[in-house]
Amino acid sequence: MKKISPGKKTRFWRAFRRQWDLQLMVLPAIVVLILFSYLPMSGIIIAFKDFTFRKGIFGSDWVGLKHFQSIITDPFVHRALYNTVMLSLLRLAIVFPAPLIFALMLNEMRFPRLKRVYQTMSYLPYFVSWAIVCAMVPVWLAPNTGFVNSLLQFFGIIKEPVAFLSEPGYFYGLTIILELWKSIGFSAIIYLAAIAGIDQEQYEAAMIDGASKFQKMRYITIPSIRGTVSLLFILSISGILGGNFDVSYLLGNGGNISRSEILQTYNYHMGIIQGRFSYATMVGLMLGVVALAFLLIGNAVIKKLTKTSGLF
């Protein structure tokens, strides 16, 4: 055995062993991450192979960009991509800003006790599973007995009952309304917390200067929470582009498939139902890359616009 003076390596191991208990605490998390996050990432290579169960992930034959080429010419991918992008844009324009407006309005409400009741009620939809929500939707939208059709007829918006679920033209609207309904109250919590953290002296000073409520909102509240808004924007970009598998899958049917099919549901149908694993993995890979690109672009844009640090 060679005799060496305690070098960098041995010093490291000695310190490592001394904190064995802390290292052991990290271990379960790292094992879970490797098994369920990093192992699947390595499985992405089957996008460049012809996967068969018999040969396994690493044994299957390489085919290069074959699947990428067939995706480019697949009209169903084009349709799914179009729907994914359109829904993402609608989400950015409507679902993202809505909680901010809701929070600003709640903040302006006079009666504190009613305000708290309203706020509590507004989170409720967030805690109900998409599976149950989407199971209730056909009941709400039933042409003869559902309350939505009755209400719209009562106000004269429609004359005849509409079968909302089987008409492709209503699917975008339905998805956006459901997402809005489910998340508006919960997402508002963060904005309300940010508003509560604003220095009250600014409002007092504004009041002495005779600023109206609206001016206070415009010139104090909104600028003060700009950082929170841009941070949430970056954090939600990848989720927004990620699409909503739950609604598109659970409420998608033969009638509305031309608008309800998004990349995620196409991925599922190709991979799990039809067993075209390699092809579906390529679809998923493209989706992941596009989402990552959007995240980086969004981060750069926000950095430029708000002169904040962004996420990274």
Add this chain to the structure above:
Amino acid sequence: MMKTTAARRNPNRIRQRRGEAVFEVIVFIVLTLIILFLVYPFYNCLILAFNDGQDALNPGIYLYPRMFSMENILKAVQIEGMASAAFMSVTRTIIGTVLSILVCAMFGYAVSKPGLKLRSLYMVIAMIPMFFSGGMIPSFLNIRNLGLYDNFLVYILPTLFSTFYAIIFLATYREVPPSLEESAILDGANQFTIFYRIIMPISKPTIAAISVFTAVGHWNSWMDTMLYTGKKTINTLAYMFSRLIFQTQYLQSLMESSDNEIGMKLYGATSTSIMVGAMVIATLPIAIIYPFFQKHFAKGVMIGSIKG
């Protein structure tokens, strides 16, 4: 006092305050409409669940049950597989939440120590999956390769660690003054003892908040059942409902199209009502529990948002 003198001096001020009153009334009305929009759909299902199924064939049940009946609820409990699915959901929620809190909290605690060796490596390993994942198919194949397909553990193991919750724990434990642990270290206690005896008790609010999120996630999860299981014995409640959607749509098309066949129509109507009863039963635990946890999760979101 000051306001009135200011108002007397400046007539514009009065007009402005009248404008503000109008503004407040509008805010109140709009908010009330939003809350109705958020809550009424549930209420609609609630009254339908307590209404006679055949009677519900006729429209007009919007404010209260027209023909009160407990039958839907009683029959919903007896739907085949419902009881075992409820048992699975409860079991996975309890086991999954407890273990996941332990894994996330321990990670957050260890990483909150600046002297932890390999600390930044661990952080990078935890952060990357937040932005990039293997996707549905590689995950599916991975679960099969690990032998977890059709195994109850598939509900527990993959969701044990969440980077987001671990970061919230990390933010909480950073605030703990080191003096709290010093006497325990002098007594020769190891970090597990300190974690269990000192750290866990003082972080109860964070643990409560994250428990609520994790438990709700488990209770509501249905995709893992669809992707990773094939046998009915480990079905969960949320998954049962994801199947009911297709059944409800089918039954409704039956009701709409079969004007002449009264029998079919009645069958469709009563079955739909029973399903609505089941949905109400599955939502009720959350609706009952959540006002009690409300303040905890609001706090949890705030901690998370500050650290972002």
